[in-house]
Amino acid sequence: GESVGLHLPTLSVQEGDNSIINCAYSNSASDYFIWYKQESGKGPQFIIDIRSNMDKRQGQRVTVLLNKTVKHLSLQIAATQPGDSAVYFCADLNRGGGADGLTFGKGTHLIIQP
Amino acid sequence: DAGITQSPRHKVTETGTPVTLRCHQTENHRYMYWYRQDPGHGLRLIHYSYGVKDTDKGEVSDGYSVSRSKTEDFLLTLESATSSQTSVYFCAIRDRGAEKLLFGSGTQLSVL
Numbered sequence: 089g090e091s092v093g094l095h096l097p098t099l100s101v102q103e104g105d106n107s108i109i110n111c112a113y114s115n116s117a118s119d120y121f122i123w124y125k126q127e128s129g130k131g132p133q134f135i136i137d138i139r140s141n142m143d144k145r146q147g148q149r150v151t152v153l154l155n156k157t158v159k160h161l162s163l164q165i166a167a168t169q170p171g172d173s174a175v176y177f178c179a180d181l182n183r184g185g186g187a188d189g190l191t192f193g194k195g196t197h198l199i200i201q202p
Numbered sequence: 203d204a205g206i207t208q209s210p211r212h213k214v215t216e217t218g219t220p221v222t223l224r225c226h227q228t229e230n231h232r233y234m235y236w237y238r239q240d241p242g243h244g245l246r247l248i249h250y251s252y253g254v255k256d257t258d259k260g261e262v263s264d265g266y267s268v269s270r271s272k273t274e275d276f277l278l279t280l281e282s283a284t285s286s287q288t289s290v291y292f293c294a295i296r297d298r299g300a301e302k303l304l305f306g307s308g309t310q311l312s313v314l
């Protein structure tokens with residue numbers, strides 16, 4: 089089946105720098121995308137989402153960019169802080185998939201260097 | 203975690219024993235899900251429910267059963283636990299008309 093994947097399993101950045109986490113998806117019918125943050129020992133936490141009729145969406149210190157041409161989305165975190173250390177993963181929604189159409193990527197571990 | 207309580211948080215059991223995990227929500231959301239999370243696989247759907255007594259299989263449903271007798275409770279049962287079912291199990295909920303899932307804190311299950 090089609091799946092969502094991530095380019096890098098681990099990303100290490102300096103505190104205060106911007107982080108960019110990438111995600112590729114393969115289902116051209118997907119029209120909704122979402123990013124989750126998962127801290128150690130906790131459940132995934134919603135960060136931001138974007139619909140396919142948008143290219144960019146901003147939240148508090150986070151921005152999601154969607155490039156439908158190459159089926160790629162990215163999560164940008166501005167001024168990375170120690171509390172941003174976590175695994176980040178994306179998911180896409182294929183509405184033809186029924187009540188659950190979300191397909192999850194495997195995750196990128198973001199490590200913050202002091 | 204968004205009005206979702208999973209119990210127990212940790213469990214160690216032996217191969218061949220039955221295990222039931224509970225998910226309780228206070229959000230009155232229609233849809234409930236059970237996922238397992240394993241290294242290298244990410245989140246994989248086990249079963250989901252789209253209403254009381256309405257459930258369906260996900261991609262890794264073998265060896266698992268579910269029940270939903272009330273809107274707020276979704277139970278996951280391993281009839282005869284195997285070591286391959288050692289995993290972290292997450293419950294998630296979703297409101298009608300919404301796309302995003304809200305997750306519980308997880309249950310760490312070890313089958314020895």
